[in-house]
Amino acid sequence: MQVFKFGGASVREAEGVRNVGRILFAYADEPLVIVVSAMGKTTDALEHVLALSVRGEDYRPALNTLHQNHRDILLALFPTTHPVFAEVAAYFDGLPAHLALKASYDFVYDQVVSVGELVSTTILFHYLRLHHASVAWLDARRVIRTDGTFREGKVRWKETEKNRNVVTDLLAQYKWVVTQGFIGRTEKGETTTLGRDGSDFSAAIFASLLAAASVTIWKDVPGVMNADPKRLPSAVVFDQLPFREAAEMTYYGANVIHPKTIKPLANRQIPLFVRSFAQPDLPGTRIREGRVDFLPPLIVFKDNQCLISCKVTDYSFVTEEQLGFVFSVVSRLGIKINLMQNSAISFSFCTDYDEQKVTRLIEELSQQFEVYYNTPLTLITVKNYDAATQAKYQRMPGLVLEQSSRSTLQVLVRGL
Numbered sequence: 294m295q296v297f298k299f300g301g302a303s304v305r306e307a308e309g310v311r312n313v314g315r316i317l318f319a320y321a322d323e324p325l326v327i328v329v330s331a332m333g334k335t336t337d338a339l340e341h342v343l344a345l346s347v348r349g350e351d352y353r354p355a356l357n358t359l360h361q362n363h364r365d366i367l368l369a370l371f372p373t374t375h376p377v378f379a380e381v382a383a384y385f386d387g388l389p390a391h392l393a394l395k396a397s398y399d400f401v402y403d404q405v406v407s408v409g410e411l412v413s414t415t416i417l418f419h420y421l422r423l424h425h426a427s428v429a430w431l432d433a434r435r436v437i438r439t440d441g442t443f444r445e446g447k448v449r450w451k452e453t454e455k456n457r458n459v460v461t462d463l464l465a466q467y468k469w470v471v472t473q474g475f476i477g478r479t480e481k482g483e484t485t486t487l488g489r490d491g492s493d494f495s496a497a498i499f500a501s502l503l504a505a506a507s508v509t510i511w512k513d514v515p516g517v518m519n520a521d522p523k524r525l526p527s528a529v530v531f532d533q534l535p536f537r538e539a540a541e542m543t544y545y546g547a548n549v550i551h552p553k554t555i556k557p558l559a560n561r562q563i564p565l566f567v568r569s570f571a572q573p574d575l576p577g578t579r580i581r582e583g584r585v586d587f588l589p590p591l592i593v594f595k596d597n598q599c600l601i602s603c604k605v606t607d608y609s610f611v612t613e614e615q616l617g618f619v620f621s622v623v624s625r626l627g628i629k630i631n632l633m634q635n636s637a638i639s640f641s642f643c644t645d646y647d648e649q650k651v652t653r654l655i656e657e658l659s660q661q662f663e664v665y666y667n668t669p670l671t672l673i674t675v676k677n678y679d680a681a682t683q684a685k686y687q688r689m690p691g692l693v694l695e696q697s698s699r700s701t702l703q704v705l706v707r708g709l
């Protein structure tokens with residue numbers, strides 16, 4: 294049994310759905326769990342509808358446009374008498390009731406935004422059926438249990454594992470199961486989401502649960518590349534990549550796979566393939582346990598960084614107590630440190646620039662330090678650097694800070 298995951302870009306229009314169908318029918322004899330995201334930019338559009346509703350503005354035109362976009366896809370794929378039209382309409386017609394809920398923003402968000410995945414899987418399921426696939430539609434919320442952290446549901450693994458039968462029973466009757474990425478349910482039956490871009494993680498959850506032979510994420514890139522080809526046209530596709538390197542890439546800011554995806558797969562030694570839905574004949578990248586002998590330098594750009602420097606105000610030095618104070622403020626405000634460096638009289642760290650958070654951070658740190666900050670900066674991380682990449686990045690114009698270990702070089706630069 295394999296798990297396939299198709300992202301929003303792969304099903305953004307009718308031709309995309311047909312293409313996914315072609316990819317799948319090449320595996321007609323294999324049991325598959327097929328995890329699908331919302332179509333195209335549907336999640337953004339639903340967020341926008343919610344924002345309008347929260348501001349008390351008229352959200353109906355935006356909602357109608359979104360429904361119409363889905364109807365256009367249906368019209369291209371199905372005869373107009375097909376029941377899929379009514380099923381999809383029912384999801385959209387249910388949204389005003391969700392939007393009117395008197396509950397916390399995060400709760401309402403999950404009830405609203407989860408509709409994107411329910412709709413996309415309904416469409417793909419009916420499309421595959423229409424073309425005679427042996428396929429079942431599964432509500433992922435029957436399987437994935439989370440806690441009540443709306444918008445960022447934490448998976449309850451034990452409870453989730455108890456629902457394994459729901460999937461295996463379907464796989465005993467049908468070749469394929471189509472289900473949603475991104476969504477789950479609390480013990481109390483409330484819908485949750487796993488965080489933006491969480492569908493990769495859903496695929497890993499299903500794979501782990503079912504001890505799948507592998508997971509394949511079908512993307513709009515030919516595989517995992519050693520740099521963003523839009524920034525470095527010389528970027529190359531990795532044939533193979535150890536789990537550890539892939540996990541570190543996501544940590545440094547590469548957005549090729551959702552960061553939570555790797556751990557459940559690595560724990561169970563389930564290989565992860567990243568392949569191109571536009572060029573399904575290419576082998577893509579295989580991510581797996583173990584070492585890979587030669588890896589080209591891996592370069593990750595993380596924009597919108599802010600460097601914060603805390604200077605002691607008298608002629609004393611930075612003490613452990615003061616560092617303790619910095620970390621307690623940082624952790625209380627939920628700030629993630631991407632790089633840090635200290636000297637005798639100052640402690641500096643780099644974080645994503647979120648104006649509100651950084652303003653509060655500076656306010657609080659100013660109780661004990663003279664605080665300086667510098668933004669917007671780009672953090673460039675080069676893993677497995679060689680002489681050429683070292684020379685290039687250490688001499689970057691606009692360099693603000695640099696740090697290197699034996700394997701990893703990081704520079705913070707201005708004006709990229």
Ligand code: ASP
Nearest residue numbers: 330336475489490491492
């Ligand atoms: N549709 C969700 C999002 O756009 C989940 C995903 O795409 O993975 O964030």
Ligand code: MG
Nearest residue numbers: 301330331336
């Ligand atoms: Mg998406």
